[in-house]
Amino acid sequence: MKEKRLRQILGALQESKYLTVSQLAAKLAISTSTLRRDLDELVRRELVVRSKNGVIPASEMRTDTSVSFRTGVNAQAKVAIAKDAVKLIKSNSVIFLDSSSTVLNMANYLYRVPNVVVVTNSLMVVARLRGSSIPVYLIGGQMSERSHAFMGPLAEQAVQEYNFDYAFFSPVVITPQGYAAETTVEAASMRKAALERAQCGVLLCDSSKIGQHRVYNLAHINDFRYIVTDDPERPANTTATVLRVKTGGLK
Template sequence: MNNANAGKTAYLLLNERQQGIVDTIETNGSVRVSQLSKEYHVSEETIRRDLEKLEMDGFVNRIHGGAVRKVSHEGMEIPVIKRQETNIQEKEMIAKKAASYVEDGDIIAIDASTTGLQMTKYLKGKMLTVITNSIPVTLGLIQEEDIQVILIGGYAKGHSMSLVGNFAERVIQDYHVDKFFFSCMGVDFRRGVSEAHEAQALVKKQIFNISEKLYLLADHSKFGQKSLVRLCGLKEVDYLVTDKKVSIDKIRELNKLGVKVFVAEE
């Protein structure tokens, strides 16, 4: 059994509360024992036992009073197979909505997100140039006769099935992009748009510099979240494609910042 399958199996063997704790840590980067105790209505001792098990299983690193995402020296990404299972219905709707704004002749860029990957199903039949650092996005479009795919070279990241690094960043500088479709780990009205993984963030920032329009793809679970690396301020985003679970108050606040919001419906 390879590492990805082993990790998925270990996750499925956790109870519902423990899975929830893992998801929270993957999204936020860290948790506090006191916070989880209140959220799950169990004692702090129960939460400590949960965190002890999660550390033994390789999901987290415990710290005083809580736990943080388990990282290697470069930072560990959430495996793409795991990310595909999170809020899949919302991601599917957002991807379909985002693809509707792609026109024949466009030069677009798509990041290595699972929502970006979902977009590929709705781009087939169009005449496009697609720039990406995502191996799955490339495989999803490479057979399309009218779509030219440019896969940005670099170091291969197994968890996200993407290419990153200085070489990828240098190559990007030579291109022009009409529309960049990208996702993130957090959308916060003060911090802006953030990403958990520095290598991915650096590639996205380079694509920002060559793009005419920025399309942020973010489901409701990303709102109010902050992650490690700040990608950009919300005022820099031209369009946000999200789902109907985002409150009207948040949409109004985004409109005030100059962000046009598209809500994906079923």
Template sequence: MRVSKSNRQSQILAELNVSPSLRIAELAERLNVSTETIRRDLDELNRQGQLSRTYGGAIRALGTEPSVAERHALLVPERERIARRAMPLLASANVIMIGSGSTTVHVARRLAVERTNITVITHSFGVATVLALNPTISTLIAPGAYHGTEGATVGVHTVSFLDTFFADAAVLGASGLTEEGPTDALLDAGAVYSAMLARSARSVVVADHSKFDRVFPARYGAWKQIDALVSDTAPAGQLKAAMDRHRVTVAVG
């Protein structure tokens, strides 16, 4: 039996409280409506800011990010492709700084599989954990105040530690990407990413399409400071124009 539009949308939001991501086909079957009806519901809820549309479904609204543990369950195939596509851009890097986040953990996992005898400097416990799979990789963890929902250290001690190193490349995630540059939901994390950016010869931002045209409080860099973006989809519109203007390499996985 079909439910009303308001009840249907309420159920969709209730599902997002349980599962961090939803697929259109699954929702259509569960609610006994067409996929087109679900698309219209998701588009409307997206306009209201109650969720964020993705290709083929939706995730929780990005105005406030879910914890890193929850983000690990989102867009896993896309992030795995991004990680693989990032490897050629890091092939010549022997010292790499890696920021916290779910996509950066996927990159670290690929590094553990494909690289040997490199040094990684990170503030992310998730990154350090997956790198431990490869005993030839030397991992340095930055000290600082532990941020539980991000699974990483932040603060003045973290930034001071990073300032004593220089890396061949920085790999950074983002909560949102705007024409002004990559942004993050956490001010303290943004400060750490800025420090990594300043202490690295090259910079690679890894972010899936759900981050496009989303803005968050901490802009940790401008596109003129970024060498490459690796994503699962090519950016378009003003975001693409801004990146083209600053000659940012876009690699799509």
């Protein structure tokens, strides 16, 4: 009976790619308590991945994952990292913000930086800054429905028109070899184009991303001036300045 239920859960997730716990429970007509126990088992078997916002099949972690899902993964650490990353920005700066869920949190604290100008390929960043006094420029191109971001040749061409004082990125992973890496070539190529236009590249990564594998490299960690992370030890042996987030700010 349990194995049948587990197969039904996996089938529903493969069909929808992303569901909240309440949606999944309603779809399968089971209680949320039973579902949570089943999900614990599927996580143990490495067949699904959970965040506070919902559940996806493990196979989705190697595709352009839904932004709704990503915002719930290690959310507290991402907010702390983003908040401290804003402290690096000097007044009168032009900055690039990528379409990651970690960098998105920076939009909540940019009001602290006088005369900052934002360039981004993320619709989520634009929405977050709507109504503020911060000038925002959106780079166009081909839109990803999952990440709500513009990528592709047109976006990469558009980013060449700018010179950034700072550019902020949060890749899907940092590989054991020290590369910031992405699941899609489009995401890696777009971020690489923006990094090339920046005087100062800043890498944001929570501890869960470090030591993982993905296919497409954005850049080596040594290509960034700063790395902001909640990991107490990793990454190590890098020429970048590593700022380790703790309660009370940067160390």
